[in-house]
Amino acid sequence: MKESKKISNQNLIEVIKLNKEREPFSSNKVYNSALRAGASFSLAKEISLEVENEVYNGIKTSEIFKKVKGRLKDKDIQLSMKFSLKEGIRRLGPEGFLFEDFTKKIISNYCLIIKEGDIVSGKCGKYEIDFLAENNSYFFIGECKYRNSHNSRIDINVPLKSFAILEDIEKGNTFPNKKLRSFIVTNTKFTKDAIKYSNCKGIKLLGWKYPQKRGLERLIEEKKLYPITILPALTKYIFAIFQKEGILLAREVLDVDIDKLSKSASISKASLEKIRNQADILINKR
Numbered sequence: 001m002k003e004s005k006k007i008s009n010q011n012l013i014e015v016i017k018l019n020k021e022r023e024p025f026s027s028n029k030v031y032n033s034a035l036r037a038g039a040s041f042s043l044a045k046e047i048s049l050e051v052e053n054e055v056y057n058g059i060k061t062s063e064i065f066k067k068v069k070g071r072l073k074d075k076d077i078q079l080s081m082k083f084s085l086k087e088g089i090r091r092l093g094p095e096g097f098l099f100e101d102f103t104k105k106i107i108s109n110y111c112l113i114i115k116e117g118d119i120v121s122g123k124c125g126k127y128e129i130d131f132l133a134e135n136n137s138y139f140f141i142g143e144c145k146y147r148n149s150h151n152s153r154i155d156i157n158v159p160l161k162s163f164a165i166l167e168d169i170e171k172g173n174t175f176p177n178k179k180l181r182s183f184i185v186t187n188t189k190f191t192k193d194a195i196k197y198s199n200c201k202g203i204k205l206l207g208w209k210y211p212q213k214r215g216l217e218r219l220i221e222e223k224k225l226y227p228i229t230i231l232p233a234l235t236k237y238i239f240a241i242f243q244k245e246g247i248l249l250a251r252e253v254l255d256v257d258i259d260k261l262s263k264s265a266s267i268s269k270a271s272l273e274k275i276r277n278q279a280d281i282l283i284n285k286r
Contacts, residue, residue: 016060019151025059027052030068037072037083047071081230081282085217086150086208088230089187092248096146100130102227102248103144103185106216107133109223117142122168139178140204141166145186154186154207156193163201187216224283226250231282233274241265253279 013025027048034044051067065087073080081088092098100117108114115132120141131142143162145154162182170180182203189208190198198205209215220226228234228242228250241261247253258272 013055013057013059015055015064016058017151018061018149025052025055030064033083034068034072034079037079039072039075039079043075077232077278078281078285081226081232081278082221084230085220085226086187088227089216090148090150091229092187092227093146093148096144098243098248099146099187100144103142104131105249106219106225107131107142107185109225110219111135112140120169121172121174122165123171124168127165127169133183134178137179138181139175140181140183141169142183142185145184145188147186147188150188152188154184154188154190154194156191156197158184159194159198159201159203159205163203185216224251226282228253228279231275231278233271233278235271238265238267238271238275241267250279251283254283 014022015025016022030051031044031048034047035041039047047068050071051064054067055064069080069083072083089099089102092102104114112133112135115134117128117130117132120127120129120132129141130144133140133142141162143158145158147154159182162184166180166182169175182198182201184198184203184205184207186207190205190210195205195210197203205211206216206219208217226249228248229239231250231253234242242248242253245256245261247256253276256272256276258269258276261267262269262272
């Protein structure tokens, strides 16, 4: 009886999402999010129960995120950083050009030859391409779609436009003897219509949790290609300095000459060492 009463009360609790919509609180979502960050089954269960006992009707999902992140940090800062992956990618904004550079670093780690984006001519027009990539099968015309909002979705209009550009480039014979294919990369999700159309037209999609089990987050985690914005000690000023140095991945921080950068950019060695220590924990701790 007590257990059923607890479940009934939980169903009465609604959380407010970032888009202001309401949905029932789910301890399973908390549990699974902790697991995805690398928490053990027992730790994920412990955190989900603790959060369940603290939530109230009308709590914001952002507050739940902070509660989970804080508990992970108390146990293991590496888990806390991994849990912040989506937020870390969002911090590459508000413009999308850093996400483009980040995307190129990700794709180039998966056997694709990356070429810089350029103005590409088709039969009827010229198009600004975010990146060009090539593997043994295809030459990809790449497009990056960064979204600053957690709840934004890439709808069917994006692949529609992408495929129209691809067809015109093919007719323009800019890349003779190449099998061309559109490639759309985003930090958010695709709508069902966008996925259906893209699958029909052979457009390659890479986004958050898409394709299933091979989404952007999985590719990042698999080879530890985390953005530097995931590191808690990173300040806006140091982030700007790293950008100028072409450093966007946490693993690249490990190769920074701290003495040299400290002098040239007037940054305390202690600050840089703290950032590098966090990067070392994130990348090398097992």
